[in-house]
Amino acid sequence: MRLLHLAATPHPAGNRIDLSWTNPSPAQFPGVRVVGRLDTHPLTPDDGRKVAEGSGLTSAVDDGLRDGTVYYYALFPFAGSPPAFDVDPHNRVSAMATGANDLAGLMYDLLPAIYRRYDASLTPPAAPGGCLAPADAERGVLRRFLDLPGSQLDQLLSFARSTLDLGDPDRVDPNLLPLLAAWIGWRTDFGLPVASQRGEIRFAPRLYQAVGIVPAVEATVKRITGWESRTKEFVHNVARTNQPERLNLWSATRPQGGGAWGTPQLASVNFVYEGRPAAVREADGSSLVVYHVKRPSAGWDLWAKRLVAGQWQPSGPLVAQPGIDKHPTAALQGARLWLFWEHVDPEQAPANRRWQVQFRTRTGGTWSPTAVFVDDGTERRLPAATVDGSGGLWLFWLQRGDAGWQVAYNRHDGTDWQLATPALLPLDGGADPRVEDDLFAIAPPGTARKVWLFWARHDPGGPAGQTRWTVAFRAKQGLDPKATDWSPVQALAKPAPGGDHDREPAALAAGANLELFWSSTRGGGWSVFRAAVDGSALTVGAPEQVTDAPYAERAPLPVDGGAAGTVLAYRSNASVVRTSQTYGAMRMLDARFAGATTVDTRDKAKLALRGAFEDFLTYTYDAGEGGVRTNDDRIARDTIGLYLTVPAIDQQQVDAAVDRLAGVLTEFLPVSDRAVFIREAP
Numbered sequence: 101m102r103l104l105h106l107a108a109t110p111h112p113a114g115n116r117i118d119l120s121w122t123n124p125s126p127a128q129f130p131g132v133r134v135v136g137r138l139d140t141h142p143l144t145p146d147d148g149r150k151v152a153e154g155s156g157l158t159s160a161v162d163d164g165l166r167d168g169t170v171y172y173y174a175l176f177p178f179a180g181s182p183p184a185f186d187v188d189p190h191n192r193v194s195a196m197a198t199g200a201n202d203l204a205g206l207m208y209d210l211l212p213a214i215y216r217r218y219d220a221s222l223t224p225p226a227a228p229g230g231c232l233a234p235a236d237a238e239r240g241v242l243r244r245f246l247d248l249p250g251s252q253l254d255q256l257l258s259f260a261r262s263t264l265d266l267g268d269p270d271r272v273d274p275n276l277l278p279l280l281a282a283w284i285g286w287r288t289d290f291g292l293p294v295a296s297q298r299g300e301i302r303f304a305p306r307l308y309q310a311v312g313i314v315p316a317v318e319a320t321v322k323r324i325t326g327w328e329s330r331t332k333e334f335v336h337n338v339a340r341t342n343q344p345e346r347l348n349l350w351s352a353t354r355p356q357g358g359g360a361w362g363t364p365q366l367a368s369v370n371f372v373y374e375g376r377p378a379a380v381r382e383a384d385g386s387s388l389v390v391y392h393v394k395r396p397s398a399g400w401d402l403w404a405k406r407l408v409a410g411q412w413q414p415s416g417p418l419v420a421q422p423g424i425d426k427h428p429t430a431a432l433q434g435a436r437l438w439l440f441w442e443h444v445d446p447e448q449a450p451a452n453r454r455w456q457v458q459f460r461t462r463t464g465g466t467w468s469p470t471a472v473f474v475d476d477g478t479e480r481r482l483p484a485a486t487v488d489g490s491g492g493l494w495l496f497w498l499q500r501g502d503a504g505w506q507v508a509y510n511r512h513d514g515t516d517w518q519l520a521t522p523a524l525l526p527l528d529g530g531a532d533p534r535v536e537d538d539l540f541a542i543a544p545p546g547t548a549r550k551v552w553l554f555w556a557r558h559d560p561g562g563p564a565g566q567t568r569w570t571v572a573f574r575a576k577q578g579l580d581p582k583a584t585d586w587s588p589v590q591a592l593a594k595p596a597p598g599g600d601h602d603r604e605p606a607a608l609a610a611g612a613n614l615e616l617f618w619s620s621t622r623g624g625g626w627s628v629f630r631a632a633v634d635g636s637a638l639t640v641g642a643p644e645q646v647t648d649a650p651y652a653e654r655a656p657l658p659v660d661g662g663a664a665g666t667v668l669a670y671r672s673n674a675s676v677v678r679t680s681q682t683y684g685a686m687r688m689l690d691a692r693f694a695g696a697t698t699v700d701t702r703d704k705a706k707l708a709l710r711g712a713f714e715d716f717l718t719y720t721y722d723a724g725e726g727g728v729r730t731n732d733d734r735i736a737r738d739t740i741g742l743y744l745t746v747p748a749i750d751q752q753q754v755d756a757a758v759d760r761l762a763g764v765l766t767e768f769l770p771v772s773d774r775a776v777f778i779r780e781a782p
Contacts, residue, residue, distance in 0.1 A: 101124070101125055101128065101129050101177050101186050101188060102124075102188050102190045102191065103121045103122065103123060103124070103132075103175055103177065103188075103190075103191050104121065104122040104123075104124050105120070105121055105122045106119075106120075106121040106175065106191065106192075106193050107119070107120050107121070107193065108171075108173060108193040108194060108195035109195060110195055110196060110197055110198045110255060110258075111161075111163075111198075112198075112251035112252060112254065112255060113200060113251060114167065114197075114198050114199045114200030114201070114251075114254055114255075114258075115163060115164060115165050115166070115167065115197060115198075115199060115200060116161060116162065116163040116164075116165060116197065117161075117162045117163075117165060117171055117195050117197055118159065118160075118161055119134060119151075119159060119160045119161070119162065119173060119175075119193065120158060120159045120160075121158060121159070121175060122158060123158060123177070126156065128179065129177035129178060129179050129186060130155045130156060130179060131153070131154060131155040131156075131157070131177065131178045131179065131183060132152075132153070132154070132157045132175055132176065132177050132178070133145050133150065133152075133153040133175070133176045133178060133183070133185065134150070134151040134152040134153065134157075134160045134162075134173060134174075134175055135147065135148040135149065135150055135151065135173065135174050135175075135176065136148055136149045136151045136162060136171055136172065136173050137149065137171075137172050137173075138169070138170075138171065138172070139172070139294075139295050140172055140293045140294040140295035140296075140298075141172045141173070141174050141192040141194070141293060141294060142172070142173075142174040143174070143187075143293070144187065145176045145178075145183075145185045145187075147174075148174075151173065165197035166197060166199075167197060167198060167199025167200075167201075167258055167261075168196065168197070168198075168199065168258055168261055168262050168265075169196065169197055170194055170195070170196045170197075170271070170273055170274065171194065171195060171196075171197060172192070172193075172194045172274075172294065173192065173193050173194065174191060174192050175191040175192075175193075176191070177191075194273075194274055194275075194294075196258070196259075196262060196273060197258075198254060198255040198258035198259070199254065199257075199258050200254060201253075201254040201257050201258070202250070202254070203250045203253040203254050203257065204243075204246040204247045204249070204250020204251070204253075204254075205246075205250070207246050207249075207250060208242070208243050208246050211242075215242065216242075219240030219241065219242040219243060220240050220243075266280070267280070269298045269301040269302050270298055270302070274294045274297070277294070277297050277298065277301065278290075280301055281297075281300075281301050284301070284305070286300065286301060287764070287767075288300075289323075289324075300323065303319075316768040317331060317740065317742070317765065317768055317769065317775070318331055318688075319768075320761070320764060320765055320767075320768050321742060321744070321761060321765075324757070324760060324761045324764055324765075325744070325757045325758075325760075325761055327744050327745050327746060327747065327757075328744075328745040329742050329743060329744050329745065330688070330689065330713050330742075330743040331688040331689070331740065331741070331742060331743075332688070332689045332691070332713055332740070332741040332743065333688075333691075333739075333740055333741075334734050334735055334736060334737075334739040334740070334741055335736075335737045335738075335739075336691040336692050336694060336716070336718075337691070337715065337716070337717065337718055337719060337734075337735050338718060338719070338721055338735055338736065338737055339696055339698065339718040339719060339720055340695075340696050340718065341696055342696075343695050343696050344373050344695045344696065345373065345652055345673040345693070345694065345695035345696075345697065346371035346372075346373070346673060346692070346693040346694075346695055347371060347372050347373065347374070347652070347654060347655070347671035347672060347673055347693075348366060348367075348368060348369050348370075348371050348671070348672060348673070348674070348693055349366075349367040349368040349370070349377065349391060349405075349669060349670075349671060350364050350365065350366055350367055350653075350669070350670055350671070350672045350674065351364065351365055351367050351407075351412070351667050351668060351669045351670070352364045352365070352646075352647070352667075352668050352670075353410050353661070353664065353665050353666065353667050353668070354665050354666045354668070355665045356662075356663060356664070356665045356666075361646060361647075361668065364647070364649070364672075364674075365412075366674075366676060367405065367412045367669065368391075368393075368403075368405060368412070368415055369676075369693075370391070370393035370394075370395075370403055370415060371393070371394060371693065372391070372392060372393060372394055372671065373394070374654070374655070374671075375391070375392055375426060375427055375655060375671075376427075376538070376540075376604055376606060376655035376656070376657055376671075377389050377390060377391035377428070377655075377657050377669055378390045378391070378428045378429045378430045378439075378657070379407075379430070379657060379659045379669070380430045380431065380432045380437060381432070381659070381660060381662075382432070385408075385409075385662050386406050386407060386408045386409075387406070387407040387659050387660075387661065387667070388404055388405075388406055388407075388430070388437075389404065389405050389406070389407055389657075389659070389669060390402055390403070390404045390418060390428045390430055390439060391403060391404075391405075391428065392425060392426040392427065392428060392441070398420060399422075399423070399424060400423075400424040400425055400426050401417055401418075401419060401420045401421075401425055402417070402418045402419035402420075402425050402428050402439075402441060403415050403416065403417055403418060404416060404417075404418040407659065407661065407667060409661075409663075409664050410661050410664030410665065410667060418439070419439075419441065419460070419470065421470065422445060422447065423443055423444055423445035423446065423447070424443065424444050424445075424446065425441050425442070425443050425458070426441065426442055427441055427442050427481075427482055427483070428440065428441040429441070429483050429484050429485045429541075430485065431485040431486055431487045431493055432487060433487050433491060433492075433493045433512070433514060434491060434514065435463060435464070436461055436462070436463050437461065437462040437463075438459060438461055438485055438493060439459060439460050439461070439462070440457055440458070440459045440473065440483035440485055440495065440497075441457070441458060441459075441483065442455055442456070442457060442458075442480070442481045442482060442483065443455070443456050443457075443458045444456065454477070454479045455479045455480060455481045456472050456473070456475070456479075456480060457472070457473040457474070457480040457481070457483045457497050458470055458471065458472055458473065459471060459473050473495075474522070478499050478500065478501075479499065479500040480497050480498065480499045480500075480508075481497065481498045481499075481505075482497060482498045482537070482538075482539045483495060483496070483497045483539075484496045484497070484539040484540055484541040484553070485541065486541040486542050486543045486551070487543065488543035488545070488550060488551060488579055489543065489544075489545025489550070490579055491513075491514060492511045492512065492513050492514070492579060493511065493512040493514075494509060494510075494511050494541055494543060494551055494581075495509060495510055495511075495512070496508070496509040496525075496539055496541050496553060497509070497539070498535065498539065499522075505535075505536075506524050506525065506535075507524065507525035507533070507535045507539070507553070507555075508522040508523065508524050508525070509522060509523055509525065509581065510522040510523070510581060511579070511581040518581050518582075519581050519582065523581055523582070523584075525553070525586070526584045526586055528574070528588055528589040529588065533557075533572070533574070533589050534557040534558075534572075535555045535557065535572075536555065536556060536557045536558065537555065537556045537557075537603070538554075538555055538556040538571075538603050538604045538605060539553070539554070539555050540553070540554040540555070540605050540606050540607065541553050541554075542554075542607050542608075542609070542614070544609030544614065544635075545609075546609060546611055546612050546635070547575075547609070547612055547613065547614065547635035547636075548612070548635050548636045549575030549576065549577060549587065549635060549636075549638070550575075550576055550577065550578055550579050551575065551576040551579070552573060552574075552575045552576075552607065552614065553573060553574060553575070553576075554571060554572070554573040554605035554606070554607060554616070555571075555572055555573070555605070556569050556570065556571055556572070556602070556603035556604065556605065557569070557570055557572055558570070559591065561594060561598040561599060561600075562597070562598065562599035563599075568594070568598065568599060568600060568601050568602075569601040569602055569603040570591050570592060570594070570602055570603075571591065571592045571602045571603060571605045571616075571618050572589050572590065572591045572592075573589070573590055573591075573605070573633075573638075574586050574587045574588065574589045574590065575587045575638060587638055590638050590639075590640070592618075592631075592640060592643075593640070595622065600620060600621045600622045601620065601621045601626075602618055602619075602620045602622075602629075603618065603619060603620075604618055604619045604654060604655045604656065605617070605618040606618070606655075606656055606657050606658060607633065607658075608658035608659075608660065608666065609660075610632070612635045612636070613632055613633060613634055613635045614632070614633040614635060615630060615631075615632060615633070615658065616630065616631050616632070616633050616640065617629070617630045617646070617656040617657075617658055617668065618630075618656065619653065619654045619655060619656060619670075620643075622643065622645070623645050623648060623705075624700070624702050624703040624704055624705055624706070625650065625651075625652060625700065625703040625705065625706060626652040626653055626654050627645060627646070627647045627648060627649070627653045628645075628646040628647045628653050628656045628668070628670055629643045629644065629645055629646060630643070630644050630646050631643045631644065646668065647670070648705070649672070649674060649705075650703070650705035650706045650708070650709060650714075650716075651672050651673050651674040651675075651694075651716070652672065652673045652697070653670050653671070653672045653674075654670065654671045654672070655670060655671045656668055656669070656670040657669045657670065673693045673694050673695060673697070673716075674693065675689050675690060675691040675693065675694065675714065675716050676689075676690040676693070677689055677690070678690050689713060689714065691716045694716035694717075694718070695718075696718050697716060697717050697718055698717065698718060699717055699719075713741075713743045713778075713780075719735045720735070721735060721736060721737075722734060722735040722736050722739075729774075731776045731777060732776075733776075734776050736774075738772055738773050738774055739773070739774055739775075739776055740769070740773055740774070740775050740776070741775075741776050741777075741778055742775055742776070742777050742778065743778045743780050744758070744777060744778065744779050744780060745780050745781075745782050746779045746780065746781065746782070747782060748782070754779070758777050758779075761777070762775070762777070
């Protein structure tokens with residue numbers, strides 16, 4: 101029920117506000133509760149200080165108030181016992197309390213003394229009721245007369261002092277808030293409580309600074325609708341043929357002794373397009389992880405991160421020089437850490453441009469200068485290093501010879517390289533082992549085979565005449581680099597019809613056996629698989645899928661984290677969900693890393709995301725029909741999608757809220773951008 105003639109008036113005596121109203125329906129709601137607050141109007145009968153309550157009330161007095169302070173009141177008609185209140189937002193009023201500044205006494209003191217002498221000697225006349233107020237019993241007629249203009253001047257002084265707060269959104273009279281908002285070009289939402297209106301004006305400059313970026317959009321959605329939302333820029337869903345996948349470094353951890361893999365965590369956004377990191381377990385139990393990165397201003401360099409107790413530490417450059425430095429491999433030989441990688445300087449003349457294997461060593465915490473491994477003019481690439489149980493360092497690499505690229509290797513016994521001329525990987529029963537890419541070496545002391553070499557090559561697969569990537573490996577029986585005691589080449593078996601790719605193998609010692617990890621398309625898209633490898637029989641167990649996200653997950657590297665468990669580092673183009681700094685419940689999807697990921701009909705996990713917030717596939721541009729784009733035309737560089745969590749309310753209310761949001765949102769978007777609204781159930 102709406103009360104009539106509601107008014108709040110500061111009393112001339114000061115420190116008091118008088119409230120009055122008319123009850124148009126005293127039979128239906130005979131009682132009224134008056135509730136007051138300092139910061140905003142009370143929203144419920146218990147939301148503040150109870151000023152007065154009773155049946156038949158049409159006025160109330162609130163005294164003992166502070167000078168220059170605005171007080172907010174809400175009146176709640178009620179009936180029955182216990183009372184049933186009627187809440188009407190129109191039954192609200194506010195007023196500023198004035199103070200007793202005694203300007204009448206000041207004027208009296210400024211009069212000539214003769215006036216005050218004769219006025220004080222006059223006997224006060226009897227007041228109606230038989231006596232004067234105690235404060236007037238000692239005052240003469242002139243003094244009491246000056247109270248009439250003095251009380252009004254007291255109020256004028258209080259109002260004049262309040263003008264000092266006109267620029268303070270926390271203290272200004274609420275009736276002046278629209279004017280304060282207009283000074284900075286802010287639209288006042290009169291449907292919000294006074295406290296919220298003050299908060300909007302207070303934070304408006306920050307939002308204006310953020311115009312055109314996602315936080316301003318998120319704040320506007322929350323302010324206008326009160327709903328939760330997720331923000332997505334559809335520019336990353338536009339197909340771009342010149343942008344491949346950007347593979348960031350991620351990791352997942354498995355408890356010591358086995359078990360399920362934990363939730364993947366982002367380790368680094370220093371992205372690459374391909375390539376596995378290298379890791380070395382240090383004496384203090386931490387692991388040094390080295391990887392190549394693409395730096396916009398510096399090209400391809402080597403960076404390193406430390407993994408301590410399963411937690412990633414900040415990264416930093418390890419090799420930064422002109423040219424391209426990629427595909428690192430590392431091994432710890434006693435107290436000496438070896439780091440190898442491939443290098444080429446594209447600025448050199450074509451006749452002198454060739455791939456080299458370079459290296460650095462670290463002893464006692466000091467890194468040696470960069471040096472070239474066997475600088476004889478031969479091209480060398482893709483080094484793979486490991487240390488055997490006797491402390492010997494094995495280095496494998498691809499080198500170009502008369503017959504094309506071949507695998508060569510040598511062993512360092514701690515003093516020097518044992519072979520004056522590096523050995524070549526022998527033929528496999530007279531056939532070329534066809535080592536093409538993804539070299540990985542491991543020499544676990546517990547296995548019967550002393551040194552293992554894994555790689556990827558193309559084998560026939562899929563439709564007739566086509567090939568697929570296959571993981572192959574062989575093992576060396578002893579530690580003599582001169583002996584050709586290599587096992588036959590083994591290859592991973594493929595499920596029928598054999599149209600899947602397997603590559604980028606990496607292994608971890610598991611007692612007398614190995615645990616092999618590799619990337620494969622057996623699950624539809626690229627994901628990580630694992631299988632047990634028998635250390636004696638060279639047989640591979642049943643493959644098991646480790647990661648099953650719809651993203652491309654490549655180049656796995658298992659790292660023994662000791663008590664922290666096994667850490668599986670891998671490359672992924674997964675989107676990153678970023679939390680808004682303005683509203684913690686709001687999320688933005690950063691899908692820039694997906695690259696030109698096109699539709700693959702075999703990848704059901706990716707297809708299931710079509711149209712969803714997490715969809716990272718790329719499509720052709722949505723130009724609309726007849727040049728007119730609707731809310732369904734989303735795939736465009738200028739489109740921002742707002743996924744709104746819509747509550748279960750009337751559809752007309754939802755439409756009205758979205759329309760209102762669309763009208764206001766244009767003020768916080770660049771003129772070249774547009775917003776589309778996708779409604780989601782809670």
